[in-house]
Amino acid sequence: MIKTLFILNLKALGANFVKTDKKKAGAGKILLVAFIAVYLTAILIGMFTALFSSLLEPFFSMGIGWLYFAFLALIVFGICVFSTIFTASAQLFGAKDNELLLSMPIKPSSVLISRLLVILTFEYVFVLIAAVPAFVLWLAGGYATAAGALFFIIGILLLPLMAMSAALLLAWLLGAVTSRLPHKNVITLAFSIGFLLAYFYVFANFQGYLGELVSKGLELAEAFRRAMPMFYAFGKGIAEGSVGGGLIFTLWSVLPFTAVITLLSANYMKMLIVNRGVVKAVYKERTVKAGNAISALVRKELAHYWSRPFVVLNSSIGSLFMLALSVIVIVKQSDILSYAGEFLPMLGGLPPAALAAVFLVLLCATNNLSASLISLEGKNLWIAKSIPAPPKAVLLSKVYTHLLISGFPCLVASVCTAMVFAKSMEDWLIIMLLPQAVGTLIAVGGLAINLHFPKLEWTNEIQAVKQGWSAMITMFGVMGTIAGIGLAYAFLLNSIIPLMAFLWICTGVFAVATVLIYVWLMKFGIKKFAEL
Amino acid sequence: MLNISNLTKTYGGKRAVDDLSLHIAKGEICGFIGHNGAGKTTTIKAVCGILEFDGGEIFIGGRSVKREPLECKKNIAYIPDNPELYDFLSGIKYLNFIADVYGVGTIERRERIHKYAEIFELTADLAQYISAYSHGMKQKLALISALIHEPRLMVLDEPFVGLDPKASRAVKEIMREKCDKGGAVFFSTHVLEVAEKLCDKVAIIKDGKLVAYGEMDKVRGDSSLEAIFFELDEGGK
Numbered sequence: 001m002i003k004t005l006f007i008l009n010l011k012a013l014g015a016n017f018v019k020t021d022k023k024k025a026g027a028g029k030i031l032l033v034a035f036i037a038v039y040l041t042a043i044l045i046g047m048f049t050a051l052f053s054s055l056l057e058p059f060f061s062m063g064i065g066w067l068y069f070a071f072l073a074l075i076v077f078g079i080c081v082f083s084t085i086f087t088a089s090a091q092l093f094g095a096k097d098n099e100l101l102l103s104m105p106i107k108p109s110s111v112l113i114s115r116l117l118v119i120l121t122f123e124y125v126f127v128l129i130a131a132v133p134a135f136v137l138w139l140a141g142g143y144a145t146a147a148g149a150l151f152f153i154i155g156i157l158l159l160p161l162m163a164m165s166a167a168l169l170l171a172w173l174l175g176a177v178t179s180r181l182p183h184k185n186v187i188t189l190a191f192s193i194g195f196l197l198a199y200f201y202v203f204a205n206f207q208g209y210l211g212e213l214v215s216k217g218l219e220l221a222e223a224f225r226r227a228m229p230m231f232y233a234f235g236k237g238i239a240e241g242s243v244g245g246g247l248i249f250t251l252w253s254v255l256p257f258t259a260v261i262t263l264l265s266a267n268y269m270k271m272l273i274v275n276r277g278v279v280k281a282v283y284k285e286r287t288v289k290a291g292n293a294i295s296a297l298v299r300k301e302l303a304h305y306w307s308r309p310f311v312v313l314n315s316s317i318g319s320l321f322m323l324a325l326s327v328i329v330i331v332k333q334s335d336i337l338s339y340a341g342e343f344l345p346m347l348g349g350l351p352p353a354a355l356a357a358v359f360l361v362l363l364c365a366t367n368n369l370s371a372s373l374i375s376l377e378g379k380n381l382w383i384a385k386s387i388p389a390p391p392k393a394v395l396l397s398k399v400y401t402h403l404l405i406s407g408f409p410c411l412v413a414s415v416c417t418a419m420v421f422a423k424s425m426e427d428w429l430i431i432m433l434l435p436q437a438v439g440t441l442i443a444v445g446g447l448a449i450n451l452h453f454p455k456l457e458w459t460n461e462i463q464a465v466k467q468g469w470s471a472m473i474t475m476f477g478v479m480g481t482i483a484g485i486g487l488a489y490a491f492l493l494n495s496i497i498p499l500m501a502f503l504w505i506c507t508g509v510f511a512v513a514t515v516l517i518y519v520w521l522m523k524f525g526i527k528k529f530a531e532l
Numbered sequence: 533m534l535n536i537s538n539l540t541k542t543y544g545g546k547r548a549v550d551d552l553s554l555h556i557a558k559g560e561i562c563g564f565i566g567h568n569g570a571g572k573t574t575t576i577k578a579v580c581g582i583l584e585f586d587g588g589e590i591f592i593g594g595r596s597v598k599r600e601p602l603e604c605k606k607n608i609a610y611i612p613d614n615p616e617l618y619d620f621l622s623g624i625k626y627l628n629f630i631a632d633v634y635g636v637g638t639i640e641r642r643e644r645i646h647k648y649a650e651i652f653e654l655t656a657d658l659a660q661y662i663s664a665y666s667h668g669m670k671q672k673l674a675l676i677s678a679l680i681h682e683p684r685l686m687v688l689d690e691p692f693v694g695l696d697p698k699a700s701r702a703v704k705e706i707m708r709e710k711c712d713k714g715g716a717v718f719f720s721t722h723v724l725e726v727a728e729k730l731c732d733k734v735a736i737i738k739d740g741k742l743v744a745y746g747e748m749d750k751v752r753g754d755s756s757l758e759a760i761f762f763e764l765d766e767g768g769k
Contacts, residue, residue: 281659283655287639290632290635290638290641292632293633299623300618304618351689380617382610386605387605387630387634388633390602427547458669
């Protein structure tokens with residue numbers, strides 16, 4: 001039964017990536033998904049190879065080779081826990097077919113384990129992407145032993161179990177805390193953003209930490225050993241072939257996992273059927289000011305957006321960064337200017353304002369909210385189609401929503417950045433206009449792509465946001481376009497045209513493209529919408 | 533009020549609705565009956581302007597659904613067979629959203645929300661998110677939202693599914709009241725007893741074709757609607 005359910009869950013997940021509404025996946029689509037997967041894997045493997053190659057020699061030469069593997073374990077643990085908390089919560093406690101499956105003569109523990117196995121499968125993929133480069137470098141460095149290699153394989157198999165135990169406990173705690181609260185989305189969102197900011201803070205300061213780690217290796221190793229004995233055991237088992245280390249890590253992984261699974265299996269049914277009773281909001285009749293259709297539609301889109309933390313995180317992370325950037329450039333103005341003073345001469349005296357504008361463009365490019373706004377209508381699409389609002393208004397409300405979510409933070413970030421880097425009116429204008437031109441192009445372009453590739457049949461909205469063709473095409477299309485323009489300038493055009501003039505041409509091209517796509521939306525897009 | 537002439541809709545090679553014509557005058561309630569997949573929902577969606585059709589014409593109050601879809605939509609209320617509503621809004625926010633879209637004024641919306649929420653006993657739950665509603669509560673909210681702009685034509689797909697007996701009776705009374713005030717109702721149902729008691733007219737659809745249509749007394753004759761339905765259904769086999 002577990003096998004059947006596991007295969008069913010895996011198939012459902014696979015279909016989300018390659019299937020669009022009512023159509024079977026073609027070979028082309030499968031190939032494209034495979035290409036994207038290989039591309040992303042290659043990038044991650046490259047990143048981990050660079051990281052571990054900078055750690056291998058220093059640690060092993062200092063006699064603290066275990067820290068190399070402890071570091072690997074810590075990274076893998078962090079990635080697995082963060083990627084699993086919300087998936088585990090959604091898969092275990094929020095899956096729409098839970099009630100159906102539990103009404104059948106299937107053991108609740110079978111449902112639980114089949115879902116956990118799917119999550120574990122993905123965790124193993126993450127683990128391998130990080131572990132293989134670390135392993136190969138270790139072998140190539142000549143530090144490997146047979147016992148160490150054996151412990152490495154065992155340890156890598158056990159590590160996701162430890163991460164899953166922690167993730168399940170955190171997911172359960174988060175669910176227990178938020179279930180009685182009326183605004184649990186806000187708490188989940190705050191939690192996610194906090195986690196993400198902490199991650200990026202560590203990431204941004206990573207080189208500094210690495211330097212410190214290498215220079216104060218022995219001192220930090222001792223602190224690490226005391227604070228995280230499970231990772232110390234993991235590292236010792238592999239680097240020194242220590243049986244004791246291997247056994248201790250095995251216990252650290254297996255015991256909590258067994259305890260969590262036993263606890264969950266025994267209480268899974270109860271956890272799903274218990275009604276903790278959310279505090280009921282009290283209705284007070286009051287007069288509400290009447291609004292027009294377009295503002296009602298935009299308010300509806302914004303309410304939808306704010307109610308789904310994963311939509312905020314997956315489709316508009318750039319807005320969060322832009323707001324953070326606004327604060328950083330003002331608070332850390334002198335540090336940034338001094339860093340820029342050292343850094344800019346290396347780029348051959350390129351204008352700081354132009355580079356600031358390009359940086360804002362990169363942040364704007366990570367926002368692809370409009371690419372999933374049609375898909376997010378899902379089974380509610382009948383409302384948008386049956387109300388007496390023209391399709392044009394429905395489409396415009398989605399463009400406006402994207403512009404509000406992306407454009408406003410971009411405006412704030414542009415003003416703050418320009419205050420630091422702009423030296424002339426032209427500098428101000430390029431910092432203000434270029435990112436907005438890109439943001440507006442993505443707003444209309446993403447919507448046009450979503451009209452072509454809608455994903456209206458989903459069981460979880462995350463499928464519409466993360467796993468739809470529209471979001472993928474928009475994300476890679478924008479990244480590819482910006483990379484292409486950047487490379488074209490760097491290798492072909494930089495000797496012909498100054499960067500500032502090139503950016504003005506880009507702004508103009510983006511504006512023209514926006515107008516063209518807007519015209520298409522209003523003429524043909526509304527027909528596409530009617531056909532949905 | 534509603535005039536459908538020679539409506540045809542094809543999916544792939546299959547005719548889901550085949551040359552269907554019917555007319556519902558002001559003050560009439562027309563029941564739309566047929567087995568699953570007969571073409572009821574397709575017809576209803578075409579009437580409401582949310583499904584493009586291949587042939588024929590649909591007029592609501594003399595206006596073409598094809599040429600003046602927005603004017604037609606302003607005059608109708610549509611409830612699908614399974615009303616999926618915006619579960620990220622509270623009940624009252626959803627009603628205000630619909631009222632804004634239909635251009636219902638502040639005073640009128642307050643009065644109508646109060647009236648219908650009381651009738652359907654949903655007042656206490658209006659501040660709740662729709663995600664916390666049961667199927668029946670969603671159906672009641674969909675009904676209130678359909679009535680908030682005082683539609684002239686109500687087009688309802690299986691409106692009684694999920695409703696408690698009291699709410700079902702309220703819906704029947706509201707349907708009759710709308711018709712008495714010059715409106716019209718076109719609804720599909722599988723509950724033949726309800727159709728028989730409530731409807732002035734009945735339309736029976738089979739494999740996309742209208743096999744019986746007219747005033748209830750004439751279609752039914754001395755028999756029951758159920759007997760006629762099965763007779764027509766088996767007659768074509």
